[in-house]
Amino acid sequence: MKIDGTHYRSIWREADGTVKIIDQRWLPHELRIVPLTNRKEFAAAIRDMWVRGAPLIGATAAYGVAVQMAHDPSDASLAETWDVLHETRPTAINLRWALDEMTRVLKPLPAADRATAAFKRAAEICDEDVETNRQIGLHGQELIREIAAKKGGGRVNVLTHCNAGWLATVDWGTATSPIYHAIEAGIDVHVFVDETRPRNQGAQLTAWEMLHHGVSHDLIVDNAGGHLMQHGEIDLCIVGTDRTTAQGDVCNKIGTYLKALAAKDNNVPFYVALPSPTIDWTVRDGVAEIPIEERAQSEVTHVQGKMPSGVVGQVLICPEGSPARNPAFDVTPARLVTGLITERGVAPASAEGLAAMFPDRAS
Numbered sequence: 001m002k003i004d005g006t007h008y009r010s011i012w013r014e015a016d017g018t019v020k021i022i023d024q025r026w027l028p029h030e031l032r033i034v035p036l037t038n039r040k041e042f043a044a045a046i047r048d049m050w051v052r053g054a055p056l057i058g059a060t061a062a063y064g065v066a067v068q069m070a071h072d073p074s075d076a077s078l079a080e081t082w083d084v085l086h087e088t089r090p091t092a093i094n095l096r097w098a099l100d101e102m103t104r105v106l107k108p109l110p111a112a113d114r115a116t117a118a119f120k121r122a123a124e125i126c127d128e129d130v131e132t133n134r135q136i137g138l139h140g141q142e143l144i145r146e147i148a149a150k151k152g153g154g155r156v157n158v159l160t161h162c163n164a165g166w167l168a169t170v171d172w173g174t175a176t177s178p179i180y181h182a183i184e185a186g187i188d189v190h191v192f193v194d195e196t197r198p199r200n201q202g203a204q205l206t207a208w209e210m211l212h213h214g215v216s217h218d219l220i221v222d223n224a225g226g227h228l229m230q231h232g233e234i235d236l237c238i239v240g241t242d243r244t245t246a247q248g249d250v251c252n253k254i255g256t257y258l259k260a261l262a263a264k265d266n267n268v269p270f271y272v273a274l275p276s277p278t279i280d281w282t283v284r285d286g287v288a289e290i291p292i293e294e295r296a297q298s299e300v301t302h303v304q305g306k307m308p309s310g311v312v313g314q315v316l317i318c319p320e321g322s323p324a325r326n327p328a329f330d331v332t333p334a335r336l337v338t339g340l341i342t343e344r345g346v347a348p349a350s351a352e353g354l355a356a357m358f359p360d361r362a363s
């Protein structure tokens with residue numbers, strides 16, 4: 001997407017072969033672009049969230065494998081890279097999907113051919129992600145159009161959680177793609193952006209995206225969504241997902257489940273936008289089977305912001321020494337999900353719905 005007239009993807013390869021990312025830890029205060037040059041840096045970039053968002057984590061891992069293949073294309077190196085990158089973030093299934101895909105392509109090749117093939121496949125994974133998200137946008141746009149029509153062409157109010165925007169993918173975003181497409185199609189859309197504690201991806205990233213793309217929006221605290229729904233201020237919710245099970249349970253950023261409960265109680269449609277690599281066909285019961293990443297206590301006890309001095313830093317917001325818990329994701333059961341917006345269309349959130357949409361993938 002464009003920032004101040006320049007088109008960016010969240011990850012790309014320069015003509016000289018260097019892989020670059022937007023270091024998202026500094027947004028919205030600074031647009032910092034950094035190269036990732038070796039496996040250690042790729043692992044740190046994913047673990048410490050220089051990049052984040054399930055599809056972008058997968059794309060970054062793919063390039064991480066490619067950079068490692070240029071350094072050491074042996075079988076041992078390929079296998080070790082799978083392990084090193086896979087352990088960085090346990091919940092987003094796109095990470096495993098991308099590592100498996102790179103291994104599938106590279107394993108049968110002679111070592112001497114692996115680096116070239118790896119960069120080619122990583123670039124394709126990025127391009128496929130962009131096209132997939134574009135398709136998600138076109139399907140999701142129709143949902144927004146239907147609501148606008150029901151409102152006699154009135155403004156459609158969308159609530160979103162975390163950042164499932166272009167920064168979380170290679171481009172377009174998942175949850176934001178329907179919004180961007182609807183706006184391009186002339187539909188009047190307003191977005192309520194959950195701040196999304198603890199790391200505030202909504203406040204720092206989604207609000208930044210909305211601002212730069214001229215999207216009408218309000219930043220809200222995480223606890224405001226239910227109140228706004230009770231008062232008819234939300235027409236639909238669209239969120240992303242880090243892993244959706246074969247029966248349609250949706251794992252996403254912590255707090256998503258509470259929004260889905262509030263939506264159900266207020267008859268607000270609750271949609272989840274996802275590319276097919278985010279479906280984990282090997283699991284059914286999301287609550288029982290998906291590993292939930294527990295992150296550092298400091299993400300809860302501190303918040304990051306720009307100080308009056310202009311320095312970006314962290315401040316303690318609780319008594320020093322108070323312990324904290326920090327589960328990074330939760331699971332919204334399929335029964336609370338109105339539909340899954342995929343690149344092939346909108347599927348009911350059920351085993352049957354997903355199997356009918358992806359007969360070639362479901363087992």
Ligand SMILES: CSC[C@@H](O)[C@@H](O)C(=O)COP(=O)(O)O
Pocket residue numbers: 052053054055092161162163164165168169173174175201239240241242252253328
């Ligand atoms: C298109 S991104 C979907 C999800 O990955 C997104 O909603 C989310 O939960 C991101 O979490 P994060 O911890 O920032 O990686």
